[in-house]
Amino acid sequence: MSRLHRFFRTPEAIAGALILALLVAMALAAPLLFPGDPQAIAGPALLPPFQDWSLPLGTDRLGRDVLAELFHGARTSLAVGLAAAAAALLIGAAVGTLAGFASGLLDEVLMRVTDAFQTVPSFLLALAFVSIVGPSLGVVVAAIALSAWTGPARVARAEVLSIRERDYVAGARIIGMHPLEIAFREVLPNALPPVLALSSVIVAAAILTEAALSFLGLGDPNRVTWGGMIAEGRTVLRTAPFLSIVPGVALVLTVLGVYLAGEGVVESTAVRRSLS
Amino acid sequence: MSLLAVSNLAKRYRRGGKPFAAVDDISFEIGPAETLALAGPSGSGKSTIAKLVLRLIEPDAGRIDFEGGDFLALSGAALRTRRARLQMVFQDPLAAFNPRATVARVLDDPLRIYNIASRAERPRRIAALLERVGLDTSLAARAIHEISGGQRQRVAIARAIATRPSLIVLDEAVSALDVSVRGQILELLLDLQRQERIAYLFISHDLGVIRAVAHRVVILDAGRIAESGDARAVIADPQSAVGKALVAATPKLVRTSQDAS
Ligand SMILES: Nc1ncnc2c1ncn2[C@@H]1O[C@H](COP(=O)(O)OP(=O)(O)OP(=O)(O)O)[C@@H](O)[C@H]1O
Ligand SMILES: [Mg+2]
Numbered sequence: 315m316s317r318l319h320r321f322f323r324t325p326e327a328i329a330g331a332l333i334l335a336l337l338v339a340m341a342l343a344a345p346l347l348f349p350g351d352p353q354a355i356a357g358p359a360l361l362p363p364f365q366d367w368s369l370p371l372g373t374d375r376l377g378r379d380v381l382a383e384l385f386h387g388a389r390t391s392l393a394v395g396l397a398a399a400a401a402a403l404l405i406g407a408a409v410g411t412l413a414g415f416a417s418g419l420l421d422e423v424l425m426r427v428t429d430a431f432q433t434v435p436s437f438l439l440a441l442a443f444v445s446i447v448g449p450s451l452g453v454v455v456a457a458i459a460l461s462a463w464t465g466p467a468r469v470a471r472a473e474v475l476s477i478r479e480r481d482y483v484a485g486a487r488i489i490g491m492h493p494l495e496i497a498f499r500e501v502l503p504n505a506l507p508p509v510l511a512l513s514s515v516i517v518a519a520a521i522l523t524e525a526a527l528s529f530l531g532l533g534d535p536n537r538v539t540w541g542g543m544i545a546e547g548r549t550v551l552r553t554a555p556f557l558s559i560v561p562g563v564a565l566v567l568t569v570l571g572v573y574l575a576g577e578g579v580v581e582s583t584a585v586r587r588s589l590s
Numbered sequence: 591m592s593l594l595a596v597s598n599l600a601k602r603y604r605r606g607g608k609p610f611a612a613v614d615d616i617s618f619e620i621g622p623a624e625t626l627a628l629a630g631p632s633g634s635g636k637s638t639i640a641k642l643v644l645r646l647i648e649p650d651a652g653r654i655d656f657e658g659g660d661f662l663a664l665s666g667a668a669l670r671t672r673r674a675r676l677q678m679v680f681q682d683p684l685a686a687f688n689p690r691a692t693v694a695r696v697l698d699d700p701l702r703i704y705n706i707a708s709r710a711e712r713p714r715r716i717a718a719l720l721e722r723v724g725l726d727t728s729l730a731a732r733a734i735h736e737i738s739g740g741q742r743q744r745v746a747i748a749r750a751i752a753t754r755p756s757l758i759v760l761d762e763a764v765s766a767l768d769v770s771v772r773g774q775i776l777e778l779l780l781d782l783q784r785q786e787r788i789a790y791l792f793i794s795h796d797l798g799v800i801r802a803v804a805h806r807v808v809i810l811d812a813g814r815i816a817e818s819g820d821a822r823a824v825i826a827d828p829q830s831a832v833g834k835a836l837v838a839a840t841p842k843l844v845r846t847s848q849d850a851s
Contacts, residue, residue: 481685484646488678489700489749490670500688 320582327578333571340388348382352538356382360554374543374557375550384564386538391568394455395521401459402516406466407502407509413467414474414505415497425471428464436461440523444532451534454527458520465516466509473505507583514576518569525565540565591658592619593789594643594757599652601638612638614813616652620757623787627800627821629836630810636793639810640761643791644678645669657756674704674753681762683742687734693720693745694730700752719748723778740771744778751782759791764799776803797840801825809833 321327344352356379361372363380371380413424431439443457477483478501486496527533528541540561547557601613613635620626628636641647643654645661654661657675664672680686687696697716701707707715717727723744729737737745743763750758760779764772780803782788794800800807804821809832816830828834 481680481682482688484641484644485678485680485686485749486688486699487646488644488673488676489753490673490703491699492670492703503690504688 321578324578324581326574327581330571330574330576330578333567334575337388337392337568337571340385341392344382344385344389348379348385350382352382352386353378360550360557362554363556363560371560372556374546375554380543380557380560383538383543384540384560387540387543387561388564388568390451390534390537390539391521391524391565394451394458394524395517395572397455398458398462398520398524399513399517401455402462402520403466403509403513405459406463406468407470407506408498409463410467410470410472410509411474411497411502411505414471415478415493415501421471424467428467431460432464436519437523437526440527441530441532444527449527449532449534451537454524454532454534457527458523461523462516462519465512469512470502470505470509473508474501477501477504511576511580511583514572514579517576518572521565521569521572591621592655593622593624593657594620594791595653595655596639596643597653597655599639599642599654600650601635601642601647602650611813613642613649616810616813616815618808618815618818620789620791622756623783623789624806625783625790625792625804627792627794627804627807628810629793629795629797629800629807630816631795631832631836633812634810634832635813636795636810637761638813640678640759640791640793644676644759645673670703674700675755676757676759677750677753677755678759678761679743679746679750679763681766683739683746683766684735686746687742689735691734692730693732693734693737696734696745696749697730697752700749704753706753715752719752720745722751722782723748724774740767740775743767743771743775747775747778747782751786751788754786755788757789757791759793761793762795763792765794765796772799779803795836797825797836809836 322331355377357366357369357373357377359373359375359377361369361377363370363372365372369379369381371384374380374383409424409428413421439461440457443460444453447453474497483496483500486500491500524533525539525541525544528539529545531545533539533542543561544558547554547561551558596619597617599613599616600611602609603612604610616635616639618626628639630636638647642649649662656672661672694713694716697719698712701712701715713730716730720727720729725741725744725748729741734742734745764775767775776799779790783790790803792800792804801821806819807821807824808818809816809824809828809830811830811832816832817824817828824833825837828837
């Protein structure tokens with residue numbers, strides 16, 4: 315309770331939480347408010363916003379309801395962002411824990427692999443992966459996770475390196491615990507907080523990467539995505555700029571919201587740490 | 591026949607780029623139900639010997655025989671199995687446990703790992719262990735940081751005896767406790783030794799404590815053995831310079847030896 319209290323102390327955290335709450339509400343409400351296929355034609359093409367109140371944000375080049383697309387796009391952005399970030403954190407924490415705990419050759423190999431992944435620009439990596447495997451939601455999630463796990467891996471390894479020198483790890487060895495159990499049950503949970511502190515940045519980056527892939531036409535073709543909407547709108551940018559502006563603003567706000575809320579969480583735990 | 595036989599053990603570290611011997615050609619033996627104390631000034635290699643004996647670090651040279659087998663030859667699952675017989679109690683009982691653990695989990699681990707009791711039976715075993723070390727069984731549900739230092743050290747002893755070891759290494763296990771608690775813990779250790787015939791490798795810089803619990807003592811100086819022998823005899827009349835210095839640095843000891851004369 316007091317932790318929540320601390321979280322809501324800074325205006326940034328409140329703003330971030332509000333934006334995120336709105337986003338989650340949109341994502342959850344999308345199938346209720348707009349039960350039909352958001353990619354179906356709903357009216358005349360290129361209807362400007364605020365003209366027809368059954369289509370508040372107007373229609374796109376093909377006459378699809380922009381508001382419905384926006385809501386369903388929130389679903390995709392959020393799902394992909396969270397799933398990719400969760401996968402990246404999971405892979406990163408596992409690799410980092412193994413590397414830090416094993417040391418020696420396994421550490422060397424795992425860290426060289428991490429280096430290799432890190433030297434390739436992460437967006438190019440995701441791009442290449444989707445181009446090769448083909449665009450679908452799962453592949454996009456995997457591609458983004460593949461390009462984002464190195465950060466968590468490094469942080470987890472550094473943390474594990476310091477934790478494994480503690481007496482309680484020696485104690486676990488002395489009672490005959492298997493090294494893998496020591497690594498994942500004794501060490502990893504205590505190494506997790508700084509790794510989880512990366513999650514807001516990773517979620518934000520994942521949402522942006524998903525949008526960029528969709529913009530380039532490499533998103534899941536069966537899903538409405540904000541990146542895809544921006545790409546669609548680009549072809550009529552001069553005559554109907556709102557088609558790009560609306561999803562663009564949604565994207566910026568989302569990333570901002572995730573980032574601010576994440577900072578708020580880190581801040582509130584950091585305060586607690588420095589107090590204790 | 592000895593329970594633990596250490597011969598010509600050596601461990602080198604680097605200090606300022608130059609190698610130095612933290613443990614240098616150390617040999618000693620411990621028999622069943624015997625307490626051997628390791629004494630010596632700070633940095634003389636006591637903890638390093640403890641870690642070597644427990645295979646937490648590997649020696650550069652030497653031999654360790656435990657329960658009649660080459661302990662250094664073991665690895666992997668064979669080593670883990672053998673570890674049941676050779677346990678340890680640390681100086682700082684708070685650092686010795688996972689900060690997220692509860693008392694029950696700390697005691698459950700060895701019982702589970704060595705298949706000592708079935709899942710259904712383990713709570714009863716845990717309660718019995720707590721009782722054995724003089725703790726209330728209601729402590730089982732507490733987090734490890736929610737009990738006192740003395741209680742925590744009792745939990746550490748309960749965990750060490752859970753696997754029915756023949757030898758327990760105690761590295762300054764009573765040094766962090768205040769005097770009254772220290773006496774109770776030493777009583778408990780002596781009682782366990784009598785009942786279960788457990789041998790101790792007892793590390794301490796406190797010769798008063800050593801005289802109270804140890805049969806024999808090895809005094810270390812800069813990684814080497816300065817002298818060794820019957821604990822009371824060595825403490826009453828140390829021959830080496832380090833031994834004399836350690837005795838002189840133990841005020842209570844001086845007083846009691848004067849009382850005796
Ligand atoms: N991992 C290590 N790397 C380098 N030097 C080490 C390492 N561990 C111990 N040493 C050194 O080895 C020597 C012996 O250390 P050890 O911890 O065994 O001493 P000790 O007798 O237990 O001292 P204390 O009474 O202070 O606990 C010291 O000089 C120490 O600095
Ligand atoms: Mg020491």
